[in-house]
Amino acid sequence: MQSRTRSTRAGRPRSATADAAILAATRAALVELGWSRLTLGDVATRAGVAKTTLYRRWAGKNELVVDAVAELFDELRLPDHGSLAADIEGVVLQFAAILDRPEARSGLMAVVAESTRDEALRERIRTSIVDRQKRLVLEGRARARSRGELPPEPAPEEAARTADLIFDMVAGAVVHRTLISAEPADEQWVRGFTRILLTGLAAHSPSGGPSLLEELGGI
Amino acid sequence: MQSRTRSTRAGRPRSATADAAILAATRAALVELGWSRLTLGDVATRAGVAKTTLYRRWAGKNELVVDAVAELFDELRLPDHGSLAADIEGVVLQFAAILDRPEARSGLMAVVAESTRDEALRERIRTSIVDRQKRLVLEGRARARSRGELPPEPAPEEAARTADLIFDMVAGAVVHRTLISAEPADEQWVRGFTRILLTGLAAHSPSGGPSLLEELGGI
Amino acid sequence: MQSRTRSTRAGRPRSATADAAILAATRAALVELGWSRLTLGDVATRAGVAKTTLYRRWAGKNELVVDAVAELFDELRLPDHGSLAADIEGVVLQFAAILDRPEARSGLMAVVAESTRDEALRERIRTSIVDRQKRLVLEGRARARSRGELPPEPAPEEAARTADLIFDMVAGAVVHRTLISAEPADEQWVRGFTRILLTGLAAHSPSGGPSLLEELGGI
Amino acid sequence: MQSRTRSTRAGRPRSATADAAILAATRAALVELGWSRLTLGDVATRAGVAKTTLYRRWAGKNELVVDAVAELFDELRLPDHGSLAADIEGVVLQFAAILDRPEARSGLMAVVAESTRDEALRERIRTSIVDRQKRLVLEGRARARSRGELPPEPAPEEAARTADLIFDMVAGAVVHRTLISAEPADEQWVRGFTRILLTGLAAHSPSGGPSLLEELGGI
């Protein structure tokens, strides 16, 4: 079969374990050295791999770190605390906890900085990190609707636009708080943030506002 | 006298124009090359200055770029469009316009990335950029109060905390939209963002809410 | 029988054509690239052979090039021009012509250079090239004796020593002229060289000298 | 003055001691490692110098080794043993002794090999080594003439051609004996070589022959 011929190509196959070892070594190096002092030679040594093997699989430091950091955000889970407010607070605290880890802190901002001059890298970040975590917004919104906390689904286009906006507001606020303002995103901050966001969201819809506002008023 | 001895020390005085030339050259280099390919040797050449002169005034690339970028944000002005909503939309669009300029895009994120492992740099960013632009929040809030769009000043501590939160939400959302999501912060996005933020803010205060909500409902 | 078991072992026999293809590819690569830029991977590709096949038959670049170059010198023939002087001139010109070919020029000197630190390689050069071409000296001397141009054979030990010396003088002079002085070994040079050598040789023997000297005097 | 402006240029001047240290380190590395395993990084380390300093002064390994080896041959001196034969034997033995030193053995042949594909390197070898040592031939011939061992100076053009030829014969024979045949150039070999060469040379000239032949006959 052609597919067999394609998949089982001639030559020694690539080591399956090397990828995982390299990504783990990259995160370890980020913890110890940070982005700017991280070198691919050092990563290769830590992973017990030759530099050439590393370059055979990633184009450079940027691409490697995107992949290493992206895996971190896959740990995010949307908890079920019974209310949308509590769920948001929970996921925001998780996000803040990840951004508190040194391998995420310096890695994420650095690749974003590099991506401003590299379209391919920008796309890779979008694919591996941004779009991948938007699932949390979609999942949270669906659950809130099933609880009756949010009005029914608007037109698809509008829904997508709002999901993007919410994601920018949530992720942006946490990133700015922890990395740019460089202050802790502690419970108090998270509660204040969530209250403003949710109030805004509830009122934004024509129908579902009042009851939610009343509920929030009691916090 | 001591003061004269200090300010007018023996020997040739430092060139006054050199600093401005160096910062301008730094921004020019950021535009052409971006952060990672910017070299201090190149900046020195562009500024018509020796490398030693540059190192005598800045500790390194990070500090130099912070100063070069900080000047960009001083251009931000709080416009008076008659309502808080319009004022916020105006300043957010200005902010987005600055983040669209290549010298800001790659420079800002890069120094933030470096600052995650450098306390002094973190402090420098806070002083030169973050705290410096919080003036916009304070000024905007004061003007809104004088218009009656927001309730009177709460306790000072609470006021400061809220100002920080608003700044994180505004700046964070714009940064995330433009640099991480890498989508344009166009008028539609800004209007949606402002509506959610303002609604949340108005409801957050016990008294000032209803009238604002009614006003926004008409948009 | 053991010998049959040894020579006709089980398994696929080595490809007979591969050796010739590899040596030819080696010479082609020497012509195009010279010694230092010649790579075994490239030779393998040119020969349409895998790198492993090449390493199964030669220990490395040195051994391969010795064999590739040695074949070139097997082209040397001792011409019969009627006199020892003319015969020597003929073979010297042939030798110079071979050393003018790029595959010989860079290959020969390079393996000699490597052989200074590698006894096995030194032995391989002696066997494959040096001793192999001494036949020309022996053959020429025998023919000259049969013509009466040289005195009868001295003691075997002395004969061997003299043959070595003559070979060093002839080959050495041509090598030095063409490769180190980097001047052409043209007819004028060859005639001058041959005259000095032959005069020296003739006088060196107790008896045969005078007649030869007289003959040479007329040139 | 212009010359002063040129020679005393701005900036830190090149370290005077570095060159000597680098050449000495090169020879030491040749002794220990030979040509092919010698690396410029290692030479730089041995010399206590940065790799960039080395590359600032030499274009590559070839040029560096030519200079390092050339210094070795400057040690050659033409001894005065009272007769041309003895003088030649003396200088040939010195030459053989130098070619017995590992730094000369592998270095010399290697750069000659490289020079077959590099005209600039060929010229450098000619200038730094070949032409430089031809002085020995000229000096020896002049001394022999003053002793009456050789006929008076022929036409200048003819004299130059003969000097080149003699140099090729002497240097070539020694190089071939020691490096290609890989046999020792001991006293017996040197005596045999010198006898053939001198006889040839003496007979080559119309007048000076006979007496010299008689002298040599007694050896």
Added chain:
DNA sequence: TCATAAGCGAGACGGTACGTCAGGTCTTCCA
């Protein structure tokens, strides 16, 4: 006839050195 065994192509692998580049320091001369 079919298992056994070696050769073969392809290509990934751990290494080593390459030659270049930028960082930051230093040494010189000039203003």
Added chain:
DNA sequence: TGGAAGACCTGACGTACCGTCTCGCTTATGA
């Protein structure tokens, strides 16, 4: 004494080959 010029040491870069290895496949012999 400040500044321009430029040489210096350090260390990482990304690339090229090295010689070895692991594959799946081919081609012989011999039980």
